Amino acid sequence: MKMRENSSIIRLGIGKIPIQIFLIIVAIIQIYPLIWLVLFSFKDNGEIFGGNIAGLPHVWRIENYESAIKQANVMKYFFNSVIVTVITIVLVLLLSSMTAYAISRMKWKLSKPTLIIILIGMMVPIHAALLPLFMVLKNLKMLNSYWALIIPYTAFAIPMAVIILAAFIRGIPKELEEAAVIDGCGIFRIFFSIIIPIIRPAMATVAIFTYLSSWNELMFAVTFINKAEFKTLTVGIMSMVGNYVTKWGDIGAGLVIATIPTILIYILLSDQVQKSLTAGAVKE
Secondary structure (H helix, E strand, O other), rough: OOHHHHHHHHHHHHHHHHHHHHHHHHHHHHHHHHHHHHOOOOHHHHOOOOOOOOOOOOOOHHHHHHHHHHHOOOOHHHHHHHHHHHHHHHHHHHHHHHHHHHHOOOOOOHHHHHHHHHHHHHHHHOOOOOOHHHHHHHOOHHHHHHHHHHHHHHHHHHHHHHHHHHHHHHHHHHHHHHHHHOOOHHHHHHHHHHHHHHHHHHHHHHHHHHHHHHHOHHHHHHHHHOOOOHHHHHHHHHHOOOOOOOHHHHHHHHHHHHHHHHHHHHHHHHOOOOOOOHHOOOOO
């Protein structure tokens, strides 16, 4: 019996080898662009265009990062992007979670029309809203400010966030809220003390989607911001391209700096996102 069990275990182990090899290849394909970007950031134009674009740098040029930080003022743009993105995420999580809870749990006449209006917001192309938004912000004298980006980013992120959170809230047993009402909790106490802790995985998913759309956005940032003191990182990196000469190593350094927050956020919130995606798939 033991011999048969050992042989079956060996067969299962051998059968998994092709899958493991395939997964390793996929992981290398996914990670290599990031490694290439880091190596790219330590090279100069002569090495990049001299046939060593994919290999290790002959000379590790740390001055590319110094030039990106000091001359291109990347850290100032980085700080602006952090301000815009953080405020946008906070507003989206607060407004969308309250809206999703109201639509999913409360009984009021305009709940379905409100949901339809929010769904219609997903169908509006961002390019079609560019000119109207520019005119509105201009009339309100909000151009060249952080709010010129925060308000549009928040408005375009709320529809998807409401859909994700509403679907998650519908899966929460109503008995939890009924028990809280019996204990004397009000609507706000129920929402912030019971609902919010339960929907953390979904909120992490919304936070990542909102972060990616805000951190990497370029069109609104170029159109609504002209002053250097309010420019975001995407615009700052784009401005590093010269009319006659472009230092691609400096641009690579700026891109590495812009990529670091994305990697950190993924590492911190990846578990929460996985819980959000698998929630409801298995009944406990």
